[in-house]
Amino acid sequence: MNSVIETILDHRSIRQYKDEPLTDKQIQTLVKSAQAASTSSYIQSYSIIGVKKKNTKEKLAELAGNQPYVAQNGHLFIFCADLHRHDVVAEMEQKDVTTSLESTEKFMVALIDASLAAQNAAIAAESMGLGVCYIGGLRNNLEEVSELLHLPKRVVPLFGLTVGYPIDQADKKPRLPMEHVYHEEVYESNHDVYKNQLLQYNKQISSYYNERTNGKRKDTWTGQMAEMLSVPTRMYMKEFVEKKGFNRK
Amino acid sequence: MNSVIETILDHRSIRQYKDEPLTDKQIQTLVKSAQAASTSSYIQSYSIIGVKKKNTKEKLAELAGNQPYVAQNGHLFIFCADLHRHDVVAEMEQKDVTTSLESTEKFMVALIDASLAAQNAAIAAESMGLGVCYIGGLRNNLEEVSELLHLPKRVVPLFGLTVGYPIDQADKKPRLPMEHVYHEEVYESNHDVYKNQLLQYNKQISSYYNERTNGKRKDTWTGQMAEMLSVPTRMYMKEFVEKKGFNRK
Numbered sequence: 001m002n003s004v005i006e007t008i009l010d011h012r013s014i015r016q017y018k019d020e021p022l023t024d025k026q027i028q029t030l031v032k033s034a035q036a037a038s039t040s041s042y043i044q045s046y047s048i049i050g051v052k053k054k055n056t057k058e059k060l061a062e063l064a065g066n067q068p069y070v071a072q073n074g075h076l077f078i079f080c081a082d083l084h085r086h087d088v089v090a091e092m093e094q095k096d097v098t099t100s101l102e103s104t105e106k107f108m109v110a111l112i113d114a115s116l117a118a119q120n121a122a123i124a125a126e127s128m129g130l131g132v133c134y135i136g137g138l139r140n141n142l143e144e145v146s147e148l149l150h151l152p153k154r155v156v157p158l159f160g161l162t163v164g165y166p167i168d169q170a171d172k173k174p175r176l177p178m179e180h181v182y183h184e185e186v187y188e189s190n191h192d193v194y195k196n197q198l199l200q201y202n203k204q205i206s207s208y209y210n211e212r213t214n215g216k217r218k219d220t221w222t223g224q225m226a227e228m229l230s231v232p233t234r235m236y237m238k239e240f241v242e243k244k245g246f247n248r249k
Numbered sequence: 250m251n252s253v254i255e256t257i258l259d260h261r262s263i264r265q266y267k268d269e270p271l272t273d274k275q276i277q278t279l280v281k282s283a284q285a286a287s288t289s290s291y292i293q294s295y296s297i298i299g300v301k302k303k304n305t306k307e308k309l310a311e312l313a314g315n316q317p318y319v320a321q322n323g324h325l326f327i328f329c330a331d332l333h334r335h336d337v338v339a340e341m342e343q344k345d346v347t348t349s350l351e352s353t354e355k356f357m358v359a360l361i362d363a364s365l366a367a368q369n370a371a372i373a374a375e376s377m378g379l380g381v382c383y384i385g386g387l388r389n390n391l392e393e394v395s396e397l398l399h400l401p402k403r404v405v406p407l408f409g410l411t412v413g414y415p416i417d418q419a420d421k422k423p424r425l426p427m428e429h430v431y432h433e434e435v436y437e438s439n440h441d442v443y444k445n446q447l448l449q450y451n452k453q454i455s456s457y458y459n460e461r462t463n464g465k466r467k468d469t470w471t472g473q474m475a476e477m478l479s480v481p482t483r484m485y486m487k488e489f490v491e492k493k494g495f496n497r498k
Contacts, residue, residue: 001278004253004376008282008369029250031431033257035424037368038383041477042470044425049432056434085429086478088444093475100478104487104496105388108360112407115364116383119286120257122365123372127253134287134365139354150435158361175284176293180334182280183298185305186399195337221291226342228290229335229349238353238498247353247496249487 007127012172014131015069017164021052022075026128030077030163033124034117045106046114047082048121049149049157050075056148063144064137064160074130074164078138078145079118081110081246083154101154102248107241114158125163135160139234146244154245171212174204176221198222256376261421263380264318266413270301271324275377279326279412282373283366294355295363296331297370298398298406299324305397312393313386313409323379323413327387327394328367330359330495332403350403351497356490363407374412384409388483395493403494420461423453425470447471 001009022030027050034048051057052075060078061070070076083101090097100106122132138145138160145157175181180188180197188194202220209217241247250258271279276299283297300306301324309327310319319325332350339346349355371381387394387409394406424430429437429446437443451469458466490496 002376003251004256005278005282005373007253008373009285011285011287013287028427029254031427033254035427035430036258036260036421038260038262038371038381040383040385042422043474043477044430047430047432047436049434049436051434053434085443085447086474088440088447089471089474090478092444092447092471095475095479097475097478099481099484103481103484104490105483108388108407108486109385111357111360112364115361116368116371119365119368120372122287123369124254124257127251132287134289136289136358139357148435149432150438152436152438155436158357172285173291178277178280178284181284181293181296183296183398185298185300185302186397187296187298187401187404189399189401191337194334195341198334198337198341222338222341225292225335225338226344226346228292229339229346230344232348232352234354235348235352235498237357238496241353247487249484 007123011126012170013133014166014168014170015133016167017069017073017131017162018167019072020074020165022163027075030121030124034121037116037120039113040109043109043113045081045083045086045110046117047080047155049078049080051078059148060138060145060160063141064135065140067135067137069133069162070135070160073162077121077161077163078149079114079158079161080151081114081156081158083110083245084152087154099249102245104247107247111158118161122161130163131166133162135162139237142240156241156244156246174208177201256372260375261419262382263415263417263419264382265416266318266322266380266411267416268321269323269414271412276324279370279373283370286365286369288362289358292358292362294330294332294335294359295366296329296404298327298329300327308397309387309394309409312390313384314389316384316386318382318411319384319409322411326370326410326412327398328363328407328410329400330356330363330405330407332359332494333401336403348498351494353496356496360407367410371410379412380415382411384411388486391489405490405493405495423457426450
């Protein structure tokens, strides 16, 4: 196993950081790494906002559901789907591109582009001895986040990425069995096989929690997921992204 | 610069591969790397189909717009947004999760999850001396791709990832100026500054093509983008993903 794969497999989310800001050189390396990712037909449909100001970070932490590590970290990146620049492109080139930009296809492209870039930044950070945590909680209040970051139309914040020198050493949570996620040739169609993989995984997760909490927690993955998904969240999203000019047609 | 960042910055899309299949061990390493990526609230909302069969690859190559490298490579992965397993979870746990699963929010989560996983696999592959290329062309015909791979409801193929031993040594295409993609504190609001960054980039891209084609091609990035975006493509996508149970509410 080489050091790249070691870095990738050793990932864990870090939620406590030393009070030490990243240098501009480090930030630059992470952004350059993000930009090196593949991009659909060269479209480069994302932007990154880097937040250093304490005040802004604290507001974002509050908006993300009072997660303290959104404010206390070495640096905070916000990854955004961005088709605003393509509106400017259209203006420069005198072309009508509205139908394209408002399509669900381009919404998907922008999300994929931004995510590939973010994961490059995350891996690069981890290779530098830094820890990272994705902040989906920012999607709790995208209207306020967008205002705070002065985001124009056709820019939607997707998630944050906190980066910094780790204090805690979080555990790696076991993933679904590989054969449940990876299908050879066609998707697994045997319902019993499929369900048994989940039951098997439940046993593993249950003992994972059991060990780490001295028997206080024994929840299963399917139990956790069903609980979480039975309470719909962020149901304003469809209207929000449409208002921002995405996913309309 | 460490070897991880070197690998990331050295990325280029490889479209010609030696006729040498990946070993099962290599495939396993790539899938495990994919699975090590962060996942929103532990939801793990993606699946990967691995295609080895020549016949299937050739059909997929045709569906993706006759790109020969979709058929000729060391291995072909198809990354899918997957909330099917969460339907099974709901059945197992006797909970109603439909509103959650059909939300635009969870559509976004599944796309982000799948993309983070894919980029881990891509970087892992490149670290092993393999080349990769993302295949967005699969989205030309998702109905047929889904049938071919026996995908159930709430599974949508997002893109392929071809992997193999590279024959060609493609160039790295210059990315947008870092300051155009990376904004400090707030999004760049000065239209002139923003536009000038694009004009500057155009010069760079123009001479990039000029050099590589002995003066035959001189197109700019804004010109390319405006041309591409003025012809809307894959406009069936909204209806398709809704039919598959995503992005409905």
